[in-house]
């Protein structure tokens with residue numbers, strides 16, 4: 001059932017306005033933005049230009065409410081500080097996409113996450129195909145985006161896909177940070193033209209930072225905001241820029257010269273010192289006249305004395321040919337506040353995210369492919385090194401090392417999942433900051449979608465090694481070994497993701513996760529028996545260590561019920577562990593005797609499973625908390 005919101009009618013009859021007034025942002029005593037004001041109407045495009053370091057990205061961050069201004073405010077249709085997560089989409093400078101998905105799949109998942117489940121798949125499909133065609137991506141629609149080990153679409157095409165995933169949702173406000181970086185001038189022009197057509201058609205309001213637009217590209221924008229040193233150097237209709245440069249700033253601008261280029265020449269003083277050393281007195285004087293402080297002062301004076309020409313009064317641009325959205329405006333469904341408040345929205349989104357994660361994990365060699373290979377390798381290693389251990393008491397320690405090795409090293413290998421998680425995390429951050437979904441659906445979908453893959457990893461390892469080593473015979477023992485090893489691997493994975501969520505830098509996350517795994521190995525009771533651990537470590541670290549419980553269970557599962565032959569030389573029975581059987585004349589030691597010597601508490605299988613399950617759940621809750629508070 002399409003959600004025809006009341007806002008759709010009002011939107012159709014009255015174009016929207018977005019205003020910002022006296023925006024300032026200061027950090028460590030340095031003014032990054034200083035009193036920037038302006039406005040833009042629905043269907044219009046605003047170009048934010050300026051030299052490097054002028055404050056363009058900061059301006060967009062403040063607009064998107066990702067940075068809180070130290071002064072000033074924004075308003076949408078007169079409403080102060082509107083909820084920008086609901087209203088806007090922000091395309092950042094750096095592309096955050098899943099490399100193994102195709103262009104079409106990427107847009108399709110973005111659309112499915114945005115629209116309510118009541119939106120028919122035909123409508124979603126049409127929206128996706130329209131966006132692909134409008135962005136000139138038809139020829140590569142079925143190509144993958146690309147990963148470090150598999151080449152995909154070109155850099156410029158990636159950029160267009162990044163814009164597409166936001167355009168497909170038809171937000172009310174679209175914020176673009178350097179949308180044309182990496183594109184040639186023809187592609188840049190086409191991207192801006194497409195964005196403009198969509199903005200006009202759907203009454204979308206677009207604000208784009210753009211470094212050095214060509215003349216033709218600049219002409220596609222309705223308005224221009226020139227920034228320098230965080231201050232406004234010009235704001236107004238694009239057509240007013242040339243007269244302003246020529247008549248007010250007295251800049252020598254030819255009929256065919258690019259006004260953006262000329263403006264940036266005036267505003268870029270990073271390299272002026274060297275230039276002015278080579279100039280004569282007259283040229284130097286002219287240059288000083290057009291120095292950045294003078295250009296800024298000229299604008300301040302001009303906007304004070306010519307407020308209407310400076311476009312600081314709120315009037316729709318006379319150039320905007322804005323057509324109100326029609327009744328089939330599907331974007332309204334995605335933006336409808338009632339859909340955002342629906343209780344089943346997170347459930348629907350969790351399902352879509354799980355589907356996407358599943359595709360990602362099945363195709364992404366870096367996610368689980370390499371790891372399955374590593375677990376096969378480890379299984380073969382154990383199966384051939386610890387081959388056919390038998391039941392001699394001299395092999396009891398070798399059995400213990402099998403259990404230690406299985407838990408510790410399989411857990412350790414979970415660090416291999418960090419690169420794929422970091423890629424996914426970037427995508428999650430982008431989508432979450434754009435208000436697409438919250439932390440809950442992401443954590444739940446990740447937790448569920450990774451479970452089968454980790455099970456396969458544990459299964460291949462167990463199948464290859466268990467029988468070959470000759471661990472406790474019987475299907476029940478095999479499956480208990482598999483189940484607890486799987487829980488240990490799942491917990492280790494949860495720990496690695498938690499670390500990478502908090503420290504999203506590959507090398508740092510790898511170092512911390514490796515350290516943690518090393519730490520758990522030290523306190524789990526294999527290298528040094530738990531009773532011999534200093535109390536400081538034993539009372540807490542030993543007990544919260546997932547390796548302790550997994551190792552203890554695997555040892556119990558293997559040894560309990562087995563009897564090991566001791567060596568008998570010259571009538572003397574020698575057992576590696578204290579034996580209760582020698583007293584009854586048997587030169588053997590029971591598995592129970594070994595467990596007693598090792599001081600391993602014999603809990604039942606269900607208790608061990610419950611403990612490991614709880615540790616994994618705690619890690620997943622911590623993952624939720626870390627992602628909830630992390631904004632980058």
Ligand SMILES: Nc1ncnc2c1ncn2[C@@H]1O[C@H](COP(=O)(O)OP(=O)(O)OP(=O)(O)O)[C@@H](O)[C@H]1O
Pocket residue numbers: 027032050051052053054055056057058059
């Ligand atoms: N959080 C911050 N802490 C300290 N300095 C900052 C911060 N954010 C921005 N700056 C500084 O403010 C200035 C403007 O940065 P910003 O990234 O907004 O410029 P820009 O115009 O987008 O530059 P470019 O075109 O090179 O991307 C820069 O000198 C930058 O170092």
